Amino acid sequence: xxxxxxxxxxxxxxxxxxxxxxxxxxxxxxxxxxxxxxxxxxxxxxxxxxxxxxxxxxxxxxxxxxxxxxxxxxxxxxxxxxxxxxxxxxxxxxxxxxxxxxxxxxxxxxxxxxxxxxxxxxxxxxxxxxxxxxxxxxxxxxxxxxxxxxxxxxxxxxxxxxxxxxxxxxxxxxxxxxxxxxxxxxxxxxxxxxxxxxxxxxxxxxxxxxxxxxxxxxxxxxxx
Amino acid sequence: xxxxxxxxxxxxxxxxxxxxxxxxxxxxxxxxxxxxxxxxxxxxxxxxxxxxxxxxxxxxxxxxxxxxxxxxxxxxxxxxxxxxxxxxxxxxxxxxxxxxxxxxxxxxxxxxxxxxxxxxxxxxxxxxxxxxxxxxxxxxxxxxxxxxxxxxx
Numbered sequence: 001x002x003x004x005x006x007x008x009x010x011x012x013x014x015x016x017x018x019x020x021x022x023x024x025x026x027x028x029x030x031x032x033x034x035x036x037x038x039x040x041x042x043x044x045x046x047x048x049x050x051x052x053x054x055x056x057x058x059x060x061x062x063x064x065x066x067x068x069x070x071x072x073x074x075x076x077x078x079x080x081x082x083x084x085x086x087x088x089x090x091x092x093x094x095x096x097x098x099x100x101x102x103x104x105x106x107x108x109x110x111x112x113x114x115x116x117x118x119x120x121x122x123x124x125x126x127x128x129x130x131x132x133x134x135x136x137x138x139x140x141x142x143x144x145x146x147x148x149x150x151x152x153x154x155x156x157x158x159x160x161x162x163x164x165x166x167x168x169x170x171x172x173x174x175x176x177x178x179x180x181x182x183x184x185x186x187x188x189x190x191x192x193x194x195x196x197x198x199x200x201x202x203x204x205x206x207x208x209x210x211x212x213x214x215x216x217x218x219x220x221x222x223x224x
Numbered sequence: 225x226x227x228x229x230x231x232x233x234x235x236x237x238x239x240x241x242x243x244x245x246x247x248x249x250x251x252x253x254x255x256x257x258x259x260x261x262x263x264x265x266x267x268x269x270x271x272x273x274x275x276x277x278x279x280x281x282x283x284x285x286x287x288x289x290x291x292x293x294x295x296x297x298x299x300x301x302x303x304x305x306x307x308x309x310x311x312x313x314x315x316x317x318x319x320x321x322x323x324x325x326x327x328x329x330x331x332x333x334x335x336x337x338x339x340x341x342x343x344x345x346x347x348x349x350x351x352x353x354x355x356x357x358x359x360x361x362x363x364x365x366x367x368x369x370x371x372x373x374x375x376x377x
Binding site: 094 | 280281283284285287288289291292335336337338339340341343344345346347348351352355356357358359360361363364365366367368369
């Protein structure tokens with residue numbers, strides 16, 4: 001039974017020290033990533049992980065379309081219509097990285113879905129997707145690492161629509177944030193959405209990469 | 225070092241097919257859109273107005289260039305204001321300001337773009353020699369391959 005942290009009856013921290021104690025297992029917890037790593041580990045060799053994660057709907061699926069889910073009754077008519085979802089793989093020529101405009105590249109939408117509603121935000125955040133080619137140096141080791149989900153800066157994605165035949169996988173890179181105006185992003189080409197489990201893996205990695213705690217840092221902050 | 229390239233290929237639009245009614249467009253079907261690519265756009269006349277049809281990739285490129293035009297316009301505005309100040313008060317300070325403004329705009333109109341990052345390299349040097357990895361594209365499943373997708377005409 002999951003803990004309902006909105007339920008104020010059980011324990012409300014009485015001071016800042018207690019507040020920290022309540023948050024320490026939640027704010028910087030890496031349990032989710034450990035679960036993913038253990039799952040990948042028991043699958044066997046890298047090619048077995050490739051086969052599982054490359055199945056249709058395993059990590060990625062066709063873009064989820066608002067009109068379709070509305071028609072199926074999966075979203076209420078009074079909820080905000082969406083154009084994009086968090087984790088969608090898109091291509092756009094209107095995104096910038098350190099002042100340079102990115103061209104001919106694919107991205108994953110890092111901004112939460114609820115912030116992708118038109119006019120709700122001015123800007124959105126993207127993460128770049130880099131192709132893995134069959135002739136890349138050390139391609140086997142690269143794929144081996146990615147499919148163990150042990151990296152703190154990368155996530156494996158299968159080949160995507162429009163990928164040339166020599167691309168045998170993709171790498172969602174968390175090292176470096178790409179920025180885009182929300183209005184421009186909403187006109188991007190949608191290539192794929194993440195499956196439910198793909199979205200959970202993505203969310204776990206984003207959270208862990210942005211906020212993870214080392215013992216030293218905890219010790220330092222609690223002592224100075 | 226990252227590879228930095230300038231997106232210098234000219235972007236030209238050419239008029240292609242033209243339909244004088246929606247019905248005419250409908251009866252010709254999706255096949256008639258085949259020629260709309262690589263800068264060729266089509267014109268559709270209907271009772272509600274005239275519309276241009278542009279291929280997705282061309283649209284994305286045009287939108288990207290429009291963003292650069294916005295960037296450029298902001299820079300030019302600063303430059304033209306600076307020139308006016310220099311005309312009004314031609315002294316060392318204002319001339320230096322003009323030089324600085326021109327230098328800031330850099331190599332106009334070649335705004336920096338980038339179409340790739342450094343190649344990916346493994347994070348660890350400890351290779352697992354017993355590992356088995358599919359690198360033959362014929363063995364790698366492509367879950368969203370358009371060839372296997374069902375698309376409506």
